[in-house]
Amino acid sequence: MKNVAVIGYGVIGKRVADAINLQNDMKLSGVCDIISDWRIQNAVRKNYNIYAATQDAADNMKSEGISVKGNMQELLKKSDLVVDCTPKKIAAQNVAIYKEQNIKFILHGGEKHETTGHSFSAENNYKSALNLNATRVVSCNTTSILRTLTALKRADLLDYARGALLRRA
Template identity: 65%
Template sequence: MKKIKVAINGYGVIGKRVADAVSLQDDMELIGVCDVVTDWRIKMAVSKSYLVYGFDQAVSNQMKEVGFPVVGSLDDMLQAADIVIDCTPKKIASQNLPKYRLMGIKFIVHGGEKHETTGHSFSAENNYETAIGRESTRVVSCNTTSIVRTLTALKNAGLLKKARGTLLRRATDPWESHLNGIMNTLVPEKDIPSHQGPDAQTIDPSLDVITTAIKVPQTLSHLHYWNVQLSRQAAKDEVLQAFANSTRIAMINYNDGLPANNTVKELMLEMGRPYGDMYEVAVWKDMLKVQGDELFYAYIVDNQAIVIPETIDAIRALTGIEPNAEKSIIKTNASLGIKQSFY
């Protein structure tokens, strides 16, 4: 089997997770990671035997000065790759696109970039086929990924009419909370709808979805509350079956000692998940309620992990190594241990 040669540009919160996930795939080969820093993050990449590249010659020289076995520059890495996953910080990736296009390499960006950077936004269970063979795509943000997953499940079951959601957003990534966190306050996003609703519509324009968002002083994960008008009156079991048709939605129970984000994080650590990551959307089954044609539910989104399986599937779609969405999803789920029930 010919393996797709994958390069990672940006070895931070998302980049290191994508690198680890790529390394688990039997149809992909991680050919290297590239960054601009020379701190502990690159030391960890070296300890995992990942080939390390500096962004340019100056960065490569700095890495060599501190003893890293640098292979070359970003250009060198791209020349050896079939596809590059840009995991650089928000708005940086768009500056790298001219280079990728000039070199004729396929590329994936993430939700920090605008839809227009690629003209295509990706969610595996929704629009995998439309990405096959494309030059590029954008894996949407963690919150948008969760929105599309859950609403697509309801839509595919013929239950969705319109959806209104409130997002309680973590303030920053945990490892940066000493720099960018907020304390003793809540910060509502000024615009209604918040950007996640329109972002979900870049994947499926037919979704009637409006979101509002509030930044809260914690860093573990996001929490969503949703009020959905169903297309007809339905029973709770019908809704649960609709969610069960998505392999990346997992049910949890408040009464199982999982009433909050931190308890679910502890569960992931107990399960031995790398970094305590949760790739699934965790929906509270015993909180979910249906009244006539109205559905109320809440769930948790792991902002650092949920886009990782989507990125793996996007690699297969862009390169065409797997034209069937279901087969790619099954392969990715198995490699990452994604499940619909945690215990």
């Protein structure tokens, strides 16, 4: 049974936490954030252990009636792996903490490939991620492109591709 921490309980983090909670071989050791609004209140209702990323966050959470189990470092000590779902550039700052704690970690989408040296796409490079200490999950946009191109390649309809992704901000 692997104990997994989720840092950042927003759009991605809440889904990751719920997915971990459904696994037979994983236990959600806790979620850590700076928010004390309805999002973290949903985690409380699910009986997730709540940790605060900063002392100010802990104070705000406690003032909202949230039982805070500890800080991020305490959560990491209880975990075998961390999935960092924080906003762009925050996860890159957390990498030094994860390395110092000697804990394996997964970053999400917004970080550069160089942050971990590996970018993960289950459909394309699952095996290359096995036994790594760190990886970065590619963005949802990249995932959609990879799924489309992989299907075309497997059907022998693609030799080479070059593209540009346009999205609204």
